[in-house]
Amino acid sequence: MSAGPALGDLVTADPGAWLRRAGTWDGVSRALSDRAAELDRCAPGSWSGADADAAALARAEQVRRLRADAGTASRAAQVLGTHAGEVLDAQRRLVVAALAVHPQFVVDLERGTLCAGLGTHPPGVWRLPAMVARFGADLVRLSTAVADAVGAAARSDRATAAALDALRPAPAAVPRPVASTAAPPAGADGGTVRSWWTGLPGADREQLLHTRPGLVGGLDGVPVADRDRANRVLLDAELSRLRARAALLDRAGDTAGADRARRASAGLETTRRRLDAGDAYLLRLERGNTGGRLVLAVGDPDRAAHVLTHVPGTTAGWGTVPGDLARVEATRAAARAAAPDGAVAAVLWTGYDAPPDLLAAADPAAARAAAGDLRSFQDGLRAGHAGPVHLTVVGHSYGSTVLGNAARGGGLAADDVVFVGSPGTGTGHASELGSAPGHVWATTARHDPIGRVPGVEVFATSRGLAPTGLLHGPDPAAPGFGARVFDSAPGSALPRPDDPATPNDESAFAAAHGGYWDPGSPSLRTLGRIVAGASVPP
Numbered sequence: 001m002s003a004g005p006a007l008g009d010l011v012t013a014d015p016g017a018w019l020r021r022a023g024t025w026d027g028v029s030r031a032l033s034d035r036a037a038e039l040d041r042c043a044p045g046s047w048s049g050a051d052a053d054a055a056a057l058a059r060a061e062q063v064r065r066l067r068a069d070a071g072t073a074s075r076a077a078q079v080l081g082t083h084a085g086e087v088l089d090a091q092r093r094l095v096v097a098a099l100a101v102h103p104q105f106v107v108d109l110e111r112g113t114l115c116a117g118l119g120t121h122p123p124g125v126w127r128l129p130a131m132v133a134r135f136g137a138d139l140v141r142l143s144t145a146v147a148d149a150v151g152a153a154a155r156s157d158r159a160t161a162a163a164l165d166a167l168r169p170a171p172a173a174v175p176r177p178v179a180s181t182a183a184p185p186a187g188a189d190g191g192t193v194r195s196w197w198t199g200l201p202g203a204d205r206e207q208l209l210h211t212r213p214g215l216v217g218g219l220d221g222v223p224v225a226d227r228d229r230a231n232r233v234l235l236d237a238e239l240s241r242l243r244a245r246a247a248l249l250d251r252a253g254d255t256a257g258a259d260r261a262r263r264a265s266a267g268l269e270t271t272r273r274r275l276d277a278g279d280a281y282l283l284r285l286e287r288g289n290t291g292g293r294l295v296l297a298v299g300d301p302d303r304a305a306h307v308l309t310h311v312p313g314t315t316a317g318w319g320t321v322p323g324d325l326a327r328v329e330a331t332r333a334a335a336r337a338a339a340p341d342g343a344v345a346a347v348l349w350t351g352y353d354a355p356p357d358l359l360a361a362a363d364p365a366a367a368r369a370a371a372g373d374l375r376s377f378q379d380g381l382r383a384g385h386a387g388p389v390h391l392t393v394v395g396h397s398y399g400s401t402v403l404g405n406a407a408r409g410g411g412l413a414a415d416d417v418v419f420v421g422s423p424g425t426g427t428g429h430a431s432e433l434g435s436a437p438g439h440v441w442a443t444t445a446r447h448d449p450i451g452r453v454p455g456v457e458v459f460a461t462s463r464g465l466a467p468t469g470l471l472h473g474p475d476p477a478a479p480g481f482g483a484r485v486f487d488s489a490p491g492s493a494l495p496r497p498d499d500p501a502t503p504n505d506e507s508a509f510a511a512a513h514g515g516y517w518d519p520g521s522p523s524l525r526t527l528g529r530i531v532a533g534a535s536v537p538p
Contacts, residue, residue, distance in 0.1 A: 007146055010090055010153045014244040017237065018084035025077035032070035036063045072167050079163045086156035090149040091248055097145030098252035101138045107254060114139050183215055187372075190380030193221025217284060220380030224281045224302045231282040232275065238285065239268050263319035264292055270322045271296055283347070290353045291317015296325065298332055299345030301381055306335060306390045308346040308531045309378065309414075313397025313421075314361040316354040324348050327517045331394065334528025342532060351377060352402060361398045364405070364426060364472055371405035378406075378413035390533045394418040397450065397513065401426055401472045410434020416441065416530050419483065420516050420523070421450050424472030430482030441530055442476035442483040443523050446490035447512035486536065488516055488523040 040063045098107045106115050114135070184196050197205065197219075208216050209230050216222055217230035246261035271294065274280050284295035294317070301307045308331055312324045325348055332346035352370030355361040374393075381391060393414045395403030404425025406412045409432070417435055419425060419442040427433060430440040444450065476483045490512070516523040529536050 007150055010087070010094070010150055011248060012241055012245050013087050013091070013153075014241045015084040015088040015091070016244060017240055018080045018087070022077040022080035022084065025073045025080065029070045029073035029077060032066050032073060036066035036070065039063050039066065076164065076167055079160055079167075083156055083160040087153055090153040090156070093145055093149040093152075095248065095252045097142050097149075098254065101142060102134055105135060105138060107142065107252065108257065114142055183219065187376075188221075190221035190376065190383035193219050193380065194223075194383050197222050197226070214286075217282075218286065220376045221383055222380075223384060224283065224297065224300060227283045228275075228281040231285045234285045235268060235272060235275075235282060238287075239265060239272070242268065260319070264317070267292075267294075267318040267321035270325065271318075274298070274325065284351055288317070288353045290356045291315060291319060291350075293352065294318055294321065294350045295347060295377070296321070296328075297345055297347045298325075298328060299343065301345040301347060302384050303386050304343040304345035304389070306339060306342055306344045306392070306532055307381055307385075308332065308335065308344070309349045309374075309381070309391070309393045310346065311349050311374065311393065311395040311399035311402050312354070313395075313399040313401075314355045314358060316350045316399070320350075321348070323514075324350065327396070327514075330517045330519075330524060331527050331531060334524050335531035336528075338525075338529045338534045339532030344531065346531075347381075349374065349377060355398055361423070362471055364401060367398065367401040367405045367426060367472070370402045371408075374402060374406040375411050375413070382413040390415050392416040392418065392531045394420060394527065394531075395422070396420045396516070398423065400424075400476070404433065404473070404476075407433040407435065415439060415533075418442070418527065418530060419476040420527075421445065421448050421513050422476050423450050424474065425476050426472050428474060430476070438484060440476075440483040441486060441526075442481065443486050443488045443516065443526070444475065444477040445488040445512045445515060445523075448488075450513055484536075486523065486526040489518065489521045 039059060042059065101107050101114065107113075108115075184192050188196075200208075205226065209226065210233075213230035213233040215230075217227050217234060219227070242261050242265040246258045246265065249255075249258035249261060271282065274296065275282060279299060281297040281300065282295075283297055284293060286293040308328070310324070310328045310331065312320065312327075316324060328346045328348045332344050335344045335346070351373050353366055355363070355366050360366070378391060378393065382389065391414045393403055393407075393412065393416075395401070395418070397420075400419040400422035401424060403412075403417060403419065404422075404427050407414065407417050407425075408427050412434065414435070416439045417433060419440075421444055422442065425433070433440055474481050477485050479485070515521065516527070518524065526536055
C-alpha cells in the first residue's frame with residue numbers, strides 16, 4: 001500500500017500476499033539459523049596453531065553474521081505478518097459496517113457511498129421521514145467506519161514501512177545502485193527505448209525485471225521476451241488481488257463489485273492459460289481507469305513476417321479477454337491459411353481505457369487519449385522487429401475510432417488499417433489516415449446497428465458541412481469515404497449467446513456487431529488475407 005492509502009486501496013488490498021511474504025522471510029530465517037548451527041558444530045579437531053586460531057575466528061564471525069541475518073529475516077516476517085493482520089482487521093470493519101446498513105439502502109463499498117434502493121422492502125413500507133432519518137444515521141455510521149478503517153490501515157502502512165526501512169543494511173552494504181537503469185523520458189520512441197535496453201549490462205536488465213516489472217513490462221521497444229517475463233510477475237499479483245477483492249465485496253454484500261472483480265479475474269485466468277499453452281507473450285498489464293489494460297501477443301511479433309494488432313471497443317478490458325482473444329486467434333488462423341509460408345503474430349491491444357458502456361462511447365475523448373499509446377506501441381513493433389515486417393491494425397467498434405485517431409496525419413506505423421463495424425474514425429476521408437492508397441479497409445454488416453447510430457458531430461463533406469450520420473465521423477464503409485470496402489455476412493439482428501463469436505463487448509446491442517469473426521464468414525477470410533499481405537479480390 002502507499003504512504004496514504006485511500007478506501008479503494010484498502011478494498012483491493014490482499015493481506016494474503018503479505019502473509020505469503022512473511023512466510024518466505026520466516027523460511028529464510030530458519031534456513032540461516034540452521035546453517036549457523038551447522039557451522040557452529042564444525043569443530044577444528046586436532047588442528048592447532050595460528051592458522052587454526054584464524055579459521056576459528058572466521059568461523060565464529062560467519063556464525064554471528066548468519067544469526068544476525070536470521071534475526072533480521074525473522075523480524076521482517078513478524079512486521080509483514082502484523083501488517084497483514086491489521087489490514088485484514090480494517091477490511092473486517094468495512095464489512096461489518098456495510099452489513100449493518102438497512103437492506104433498504106445499497107452500499108457501494110468500493111466507493112464508500114450509500115444510496116436509496118428497493119432492497120428487500122418496497123418504498124411504501126416506511127414513512128418518508130423515518131426513511132430519511134434511517135438513511136442519515138446509516139450514512140454517518142458507514143462514513144465513520146470507513147474513516148476509522150482507512151485511518152487504521154494508513155497507520156499500519158506507515159509503521160510497516162518504517163520498520164522495514166530500519167531493517168535495511170547500512171549504506172555501505174547496499175548493492176551497487178544502477179544509475180544507468182534510469183528509463184528513457186516519457187514519450188521516447190520505440191527505437192530509443194530499444195537502444196537503451198540493449199545497452200544496459202545484463203545484470204542491470206535482470207535487476208530491473210525483478211525490481212520494476214511495471215516499468216519494463218509497459219515500455220514499448222523493450223524486447224517481447226523481456227516484457228513478457230516482467231508482466232507475468234504482475235499477472236500473478238493481480239490475480240491474487242482480484243480474488244481477495246471479490247471475497248471481501250461478497251462478504252460486504254456488494255454483489256455488483258464482486259461480480260466485476262470475478263469477471264476481471266476470469267479474464268486474467270484466460271490470459272494465464274493462453275500463456276501456459278506456449279507461443280504467447282504478455283506485453284502489458286495495468287489496472288487502468290475502466291476495465292483494465294492488457295496487451296497479449298499470440299506468436300512472436302519481434303520475428304513474424306506479418307503482425308496484426310487488434311483494437312477492441314466498448315467495455316474492453318480484463319473481463320472481455322475470452323471473447324476478444326477468440327477474435328484475435330480467429331484472425332491469425334485466417335491469415336496463416338492465406339500465407340502458409342509466412343509466420344503470423346496477432347496482438348490483442350487493450351492498451352487504453354475503453355468506454356465502460358454505450359453512452360460513454362458517444363464521447364471521442366477516450367479514443368483521442370488512446371491514440372498516442374497505440375502509435376507508441378506500433379512504433380515499438382517496427383523498431384523491435386528482427387527484419388522486414390508487414391503491420392496491420394484492425395479496429396473494431398469504438399476501437400476503430402481509436403485507430404482512426406492514431407492514424408490521422410500519418411503518424412501510425414501500419415501498412416494496412418482496417419475498420420470493422422465502425423461508428424466513425426474521427427476523420428473525414430481515408431486520405432487523412434496517412435496510409436498508401438488501397439490500404440485503408442472497412443466493412444459493416446447489414447444488420448449491424450452501429451451504422452444507424454445518429455451522429456453528434458459535423459464534418460466537412462464535398463457539399464459543405466453536414467451531419468455525418470455516425471457518432472464519430474463519416475461511415476468508413478460508405479463509398480464516399482475512400483476506403484476499400486469488403487463484404488461481411490449480413491448477420492442476425494438477434495443476440496446469440498450460445499455462439500462463441502458473439503461479441504462480449506456489445507452482445508446485448510446486437511449479435512451482428514460481433515459476427516465478423518464467425519467461422520466461414522467472408523469478412524474473416526478477407527481479414528486474414530489483409531493481415532497476410534495477400535491479394536484481395538475486388
